[in-house]
Structure formats: structure tokens, C-alpha cells
Amino acid sequence: MDSPRFTTLASRVAPLPIDNVDTDRIIPARYLKVTDKNGLGEGLFADWRRGADGSPDPDFALNRPELRGARILLAGDNFGCGSSREHAAWALLGAGFQAVLSTRFADIFRNNSLKNGLLVVEIPVGTWREILALVERDPAIEIEIDLSAQRVLLPDGVDVSFTIDPFSKHCLLNGVDQLGFLLEQLPAVERFEAVRPARIDSRA
Amino acid sequence: MDAARPRTLFDKVWDSHVVPGTGGEGLGDGGSGREGLPAVLYVDLHLVHEVTSPQAFAELRRRGLRVRRPSQTLATMDHSTPTDPSIGAARLRMIDPQGAAQLEQLERNCREHGITLFAMDSPERGIVHVIGPEQGLTQPGMTVVCGDSHTSTHGAFGALAFGIGTSEVAHVLATQCLLQHRPKTFEIRVDGALGPAVTAKDLILYVISTLGVDGGTGHVFEYRGSAIRGLDMDGRMTICNMSIEGGARAGMIAPDETTFAYLRGRPRAPRGEAWERALDAWRRLPTDDGAPFDRTVTIDAAQIQPMVTFGTNPGMGIPVRGTVPGEEGVPEGQRRTFAEALAYMDLDPGRPLLGHKIDVVFVGSCTNSRISDLRAAASVLRGRRVASGVRMLVVPGSHQVKRLAEEEHLDEVFRAAGAEWREAGCSMCLAMNGDQLEPGQYAVSTSNRNFEGRQGPGGRTFLASPLTAAASAVRGEITDVREML
Ligand code: SF4
Secondary structure, three states, X not given: OOOOOOOEEEEOEEEEOOOOOEHHHHOOHHHHOOOOOOOHHHHOOHHHHEOOOOOEOOOXXXXXXXXXXXXXXXXXXXXXXXXXXXXXXXXXXXXXXXXXXXXXXXXXXHHHHHHOOOEEEEOOHHHHHHHHHHHHHOOOOOEEEEOOOOEEEOOOOOEEEOOOOHHHHHHHHHOOOHHHHHHHOHHHHHHHHHOOOOOOOOOO | OOOOOOOOHHHHHHHOOEOOOOOOOOOOHHHOOOOOOOEEEEOOEEEXXXXXXXXXXXXXXXXXOOOOOHHHEEEEOOOOOOOOOOOOHHHHHHHOHHHHHHHHHHHHHHHHHOOEEEOOXXXXXXXXXXXXXXXXXXXXXXXXXXXXXXHHHHHXXXXXXXXXXXXXXXXXXXXXXXXXXXXXXXXXXXXXXXXXXXOHHHHHHHHHHHHOOOOOOOEEEEEEOHHHHOOOHHHHHHHHHHHHHHOOOEEEOOOOHHHHHHHOOOOOOOOHHHHHHHHHHHHOOOOOOOOOOOEEEEEEHHHOXXXXXXXXXXXXXXXXXXXXXXXXXXXXXXXXXXXXHHHHHOOOOOOEOOOOEOOEEEEOOOOOOOHHHHHHHHHHHOOOOOOOOOEEEEOOOEHHHHHHHHHOOHXXXXXXXXXXXXXXXXHHHOOOOOOOOOOOOEEEEOOOOOOOOOOOOOOEEEEOOHHHHHHHHHHOEOOOHHHHO
């Protein structure tokens, strides 16, 4: 498996303009009994996508035929709060999403996403509203995200810059393996441990 | 570093865990140097459970790596374990083969890597955030991580403790380190005395209702002030536990005599001379006078009432005698979300919560399943009965809490009142172990999340303290416990 990469993406946008969407919403706990990462797309927004009888809710954005194939999710403020489950990022990726736009992300969700190549892009609330209005008018519009230039391009020509921590950006652009990077630091870790004996022994 | 510069508790723990001399030069901003490079942060204690670890062990296997420090790792089973005492391993395989497979996978992973596991029948098993402190493994000044957002609980001991994702679980298993950017600090000062029947749970629900569920994003909370100092360790853990509900990955409380008294003599706490040395170090941890915080809020403890949530996130809390708010105070952009929360809860603005009928009461979870919580619930239930038609579950946080409670005959109080006395585990805090709400049911829960569907699809959660939960169980409706004291 290669380390995840992200460079540019142009796609339609699925709007989910609800604030504080927690990771239990993104993927309910009953889908977490897996020992691998596959097939979690099935559980994405499960209780919103399907009614109590299990049939798809036609009004839910992700079920609308004109939005099928959208790889960008436009999410509400504080997206991904709550549980640390990385399954939330895996489920979004499993359902075909490659980027999420929001005005703010919860810390753990942001970390998890970036480690899996799911780009989370924080945009100003004005831009967020503009994109929502554009998509509501015409679901077929496409938005472009350029990670290297740190820009989001709207179909009306508006071009907005975004910030991302440089390390995550570097890793995504170059496919840097973060665990591999940490393993290279082990000599320094060993020196650190040598002068600072372990505080506990869980086997005691 | 300038030793004279006053530092916060967080600063001291963070600074002493950054591994010096970690290179990576050139990986920073545009290849220009170290700018923006995360710190390599050393982890003292890594807690592991069945749900967020399998893919991390698989990653190690794929790369041919071993767990680097099994002695600094401890595993337990809690999320998907049944709390119905009649369900053993064999039956679990029948009724929940997927959950059983996950538990068996954890056993295999721990055996293969030499990690101590508190398996199903271990007398030490329990919720991951209950057992760390109980064993004396969670200690002041340490870094503690777990693939679980409520790892913030351990900050009650003056540890820097936070939840991580599964990729990071693999990082810690393989290297005992994490790549982390330094968070900001946020002082939450609570001075004064809490009123009668106002508990740590009410305090933290009040804090979150004030700051909002994203108020702490990017920050580490430090809870300070006389009201915090006055809490026992169980109460402090309740507070730190819900830091993540305020958006902060970690919450900390400086260690003091209360902390030391709790730890002394615990099975895995230091002993003898090592204890004395540890004490010396722990006493140097509290925030220095004049140390700057990035943000500060001050709260008057006397203002806090018993709290209940009315909505679908933990920030939507009101005093138990309050009324469900309308959208007036809600910013324009959030009104739709607010209206959807009220619709999900089927509640109307302007109406009181007091007297609202309930179907289920859940006392448990890593927020409120410790012995003091069970004592509080029992103090209300003693000589009373759970209202007819209401189901009440009391779920101890660990086997040890369960034993303690039984020594004190609390189980008899619960059973006599008509409540179910269950096995230790996460239980109805999240719907993945058989304990869950039916669609449309209302529950008063001592857990930490009232998210839509958290306790079962269509289930509706009112978060509250063990006292409020027990009082509400007796009346079958949301109750101000102060009427029953
Ligand atoms: S009790 Fe609930 S919040 Fe705590 S660890 Fe278990 S599932 Fe998570």
C-alpha cells in the first residue's frame, strides 16, 4: 500500500450544511466491529441515508442522483467532533470522497483525515456560503482544489486560498509515509529513553 | 530554555516529552527548514481497546514491526463486551459474531506482542479510562494516549492525555511516539463552592454549555480554582473526561494531596523510595504563578445548578429547572441545526424539561461509573423504587468498581429499587454491545454524548449527573434531585 497522496481535485460538491456533525453521525458505532478498513463506505451517514425501514431517504443530499459521484463534501461548522474513530475518515473515503470543505474541523478528525489522504480544507464562512448557494442553484457545478497552491477555485472564477500545516501538506504532496518518518527518528528516541527511564511497567 | 520563565502545567509536561534531536530538516515549509514540523512527542502510557486497534496491529504486521514498548502498553475490552451477566464468550459468538471476532483479534494481537490484556474474565477488566487510574498507571506528569477521545479523562492526574486515531495508534505501538503540533492553552477557572446536589458532572455540562462544543478546539484545558481543588479524583475525572465535548483534546488538573492520596498503594503506582522520588517531581508540576494562558474564562461555582441537556450535542445544556431555549440566542447560521436538534428530541422551545417523561435511565460510562458515582445514585435510590415502566441500568466502570460496590452492598440497593445491576463495560454509552435504546425512547444518561443515535438509532438522550439520573428514575420523569434530598 502506498502512502496517500493528494495534489489536485476537480469535482461536484455534495452539500451537508449541518453544524457539529459528530463522528457517530458519520459512521454509527455498530459499524465499528470490523478488523479492517474495507467496506466502511456502507456505514457513511447510515442513519441519515436510510429511513427506519432501511430504505434510502430520497431527500438526503448524498442520495440525490445529480450528486452521485461527488468527491467533495461541503460540511457544516465543527465537522467531525466527538469520537476519535478513524473509521469516519475511512467511511468518507470508502464512499468516494477525497476532500471535505468546512469552516472548521474537530482536531482528531482533521488528523485522521490528513493521515489517510482525505484533504480537509478550512474556508472562510463567506466562501462557504457562496459555494452552498452555487451548488443549490446548480448541482452540476465543479470546484477545483489545488493543494500545492493552497487554493480553492470556484466556477465563477473566485479563487480562495486556504491554510494547511506544512508538514501535512508535504506528506500529502509527496506521499511521505509518516510512520516511516517516525521510525527514522528511533535513534533519537533511544537516546531520550536512556536518560529518562520508563515511568511505569504495565506488566508489573 | 529559560528556566525562569513561568510555565503552565501543560508546558511542563509537553516540554519534557518532546524528543530532542529529531531531524526531518527539509520536510518543513517548502523545504526551507524545520518551520511547521511537528514535534516527536514521547508517550509514557498507551492504552488499547478492541475497537480502534485491529487495523493498527495489521499495519505493524504488514511492515514486519513489533510493539516497541509492551511494558508501557495496556489493553482492555470494553466497547463491544456484553454487560448482561448471562452472556459468556460462547453465546457472544452466536449473537454477535463480529464483536466476538474483534475481541478474539485483540487477544491474538496482545499475545503476539506481549501486551498485558485485561480480557473478559480478568478481575481487573473495565472501561479503558477507568482501569488506568484504578491500577495506578495514570500518573502526574505523564503523557497518556489511547485510540479513544475520552482519554482526556486521565488529565485529572496532571497527565497530558488525549485521544488519537488508529493510524496514530500504529505510530505509538511501533515507536512509542507521535507527531504532534503544540496545542494552545486555555485556563478554565472555577472559584467558589458548588451548591447542594451540584456535582462535577453539572460543572462540566455548565462549562460546555457556556463555551460551546467547539470552544476548546486547538486547545488544552487546564481546570483551576477552588471549586476544582475541592473535588475528589472521581469528580476530577468526570470533568476532564468531557473536555473533548468542549472541543479540547485534553483537559488537565494540577496534582495535589488529593491526587497523591488516591495513587498511594495502587497496584502499579511507584512504591518505597520510588514513590518519594515521584512525589518530589509531581510537586513541581503545577502551573507557575504568572504563567500565561492563550485564553482564560472564569466561572463562579455558585451559579451552577444541576444540569440537563435538551439537544443533540453536549453543549445544549440547561439548568434542570430551566426551559428549552428558542432560536433567539442562536446565531443565524446555526438555526437550522438547532431546529433539527429540537425536532429530533421532539421538544418545544419555552417548555420546561422538569417533568418530561422518560423510558430508560443509564448510570455508567467512563464519565460516571466510578464508585463515587454509584454511591451517589444509590444514595437517592435507597428505600425508593424505580418508577414502573422505566428501565434502569447501573453499569460499573470496571470489575474492581463492581466488587467495591458489592462490598458496600450498593448492588442490593439497586436491585431492591428495581434497577439492573450489570457487568462492567461501556454498555449503553454507545450502541454496539447489545445495550441500546429503542427508536423514540427517552433516556436520562450519565454518559457524555447525546448525539443523534448515539445510544441507539432514534434514541433520545438527556445527559445528567448520577444524582439527577437516579432521582429521575424514581419519578419516571426529569426531576430536580434537590426535591428528594
Ligand atoms: S464509556 Fe462511552 S465514551 Fe467512555 S470509552 Fe466507552 S464508549 Fe467511549
